[in-house]
Amino acid sequence: MKRPAPRDTPPSDATFSRRLPAVAVQIGIGLAAAAFVWAISSTVLDRADGRPRAGIGGFQPTAADSQSAPPESPADMAWIPGGEFSMGCADPRGQPFGGPDPMRDARPIHPVRVDGFWMDRTEVTNDRFAEFVAATGYVTVAERPPRQEDFPDAPPENLVAGSLVFTPPSDPVPLTNHYVWWNYVVGADWRHPTGPASSIEGRGNDPVVQIAYEDATAFAAWAGKRLPTEAEWEFASRGGLAGNLYPWGNAFRPGGRFMANTWQGRFPLENTADDGYAAVAPVGCFPANAYGLHDMSGNVWEWCSDWYRHDAYATAFAAGKPEHNPIGPADSFDPQEPHEKKRILRGGSFLCSDQYCARYIVGTRGKGEPSSGCNHIGFRCVKPR
Ligand SMILES: [Ca+2]
Numbered sequence: 001m002k003r004p005a006p007r008d009t010p011p012s013d014a015t016f017s018r019r020l021p022a023v024a025v026q027i028g029i030g031l032a033a034a035a036f037v038w039a040i041s042s043t044v045l046d047r048a049d050g051r052p053r054a055g056i057g058g059f060q061p062t063a064a065d066s067q068s069a070p071p072e073s074p075a076d077m078a079w080i081p082g083g084e085f086s087m088g089c090a091d092p093r094g095q096p097f098g099g100p101d102p103m104r105d106a107r108p109i110h111p112v113r114v115d116g117f118w119m120d121r122t123e124v125t126n127d128r129f130a131e132f133v134a135a136t137g138y139v140t141v142a143e144r145p146p147r148q149e150d151f152p153d154a155p156p157e158n159l160v161a162g163s164l165v166f167t168p169p170s171d172p173v174p175l176t177n178h179y180v181w182w183n184y185v186v187g188a189d190w191r192h193p194t195g196p197a198s199s200i201e202g203r204g205n206d207p208v209v210q211i212a213y214e215d216a217t218a219f220a221a222w223a224g225k226r227l228p229t230e231a232e233w234e235f236a237s238r239g240g241l242a243g244n245l246y247p248w249g250n251a252f253r254p255g256g257r258f259m260a261n262t263w264q265g266r267f268p269l270e271n272t273a274d275d276g277y278a279a280v281a282p283v284g285c286f287p288a289n290a291y292g293l294h295d296m297s298g299n300v301w302e303w304c305s306d307w308y309r310h311d312a313y314a315t316a317f318a319a320g321k322p323e324h325n326p327i328g329p330a331d332s333f334d335p336q337e338p339h340e341k342k343r344i345l346r347g348g349s350f351l352c353s354d355q356y357c358a359r360y361i362v363g364t365r366g367k368g369e370p371s372s373g374c375n376h377i378g379f380r381c382v383k384p385r
Pocket residue numbers: 261262263264273274275276277278279350
């Protein structure tokens with residue numbers, strides 16, 4: 001049984017949906033209309049070559065606030081000073097490790113201002129999530145059987161708790177159909193990230209995965225924190241730089257050094273793990289950016305609080321002035337799956353490859369259906385001053 005992302009998304013690792021097969025058939029309706037809307041909006045945003053028109057979409061230097069960090073630092077959190085920055089991503093195609101996707105939904109590049117905040121230095125770990133569960137008795141979405149009312153066409157025997165697990169095919173496959181490498185696995189949850197036979201024993205410092213959006217917000221509320229907005233996340237990831245491709249700069253492997261846990265080899269068949277990790281890495285294995293944040297690129301996707309809209313940046317740009325602490329659009333719309341509401345995911349994962357999904361690039365955007373967990377989706381939290 002599978003309930004992964006849609007069949008017609010571009011070759012990308014950036015969309016995830018928790019869905020039963022009986023429901024999937026509904027998603028095909030309206031795709032032609034959605035494709036038309038997408039083509040129109042893309043024409044507005046970009047030239048025919050997919051690059052921003054002259055005069056828009058340029059990066060300005062980041063102007064970080066000079067206000068010093070508050071004296072008392074919450075445990076394991078870094079102070080992000082706030083300031084004004086250029087948000088978005090130029091077309092990365094043609095750049096080394098830029099991947100095949102024009103990233104149209106990350107333009108126009110536009111000015112945004114965020115106030116200072118604290119951010120977790122790392123993704124939330126299994127040990128930390130276990131503290132939350134022990135204190136509250138919380139049961140994650142993946143541990144609950146899907147409800148018949150949410151999947152009215154599904155046979156009752158299919159309504160069994162589980163989650164999505166990356167399952168590499170044994171033979172070469174086209175990269176246009178990610179159904180072939182995502183499987184719905186009964187019994188997959190945060191304690192069993194790849195299925196009932198798997199365990200987090202000895203993996204307390206790994207990022208917790210198989211986390212749906214509401215699981216992340218429940219943890220955040222318990223911890224006295226919240227999820228970052230998409231703008232906060234990108235400001236923090238840029239580390240004070242402007243227009244940088246990666247949290248650390250513009251070279252993917254400066255001096256030959258791996259700076260993030262991504263995919264090496266022929267995706268999705270061959271994972272050579274040249275960076276040392278074939279799946280998740282314990283948090284903090286790779287260098288922090290200038291703000292002291294680890295794994296803002298790669299390792300696991302991170303939930304942000306904004307709804308996803310493909311045209312959110314066009315709306316922001318049209319306002320003609322910098323947004324201040326934007327919280328994203330009031331609703332969600334993804335032309336590739338017009339019937340699914342989605343939240344923002346950021347940072348890419350250990351499955352990101354320049355052959356398929358280059359969303360380890362800072363300004364790129366991911367998206368996920370909120371009830372979806374996967375074995376490459378986690379989160380980190382922020383806390384206001
Ligand atoms: Ca890796």
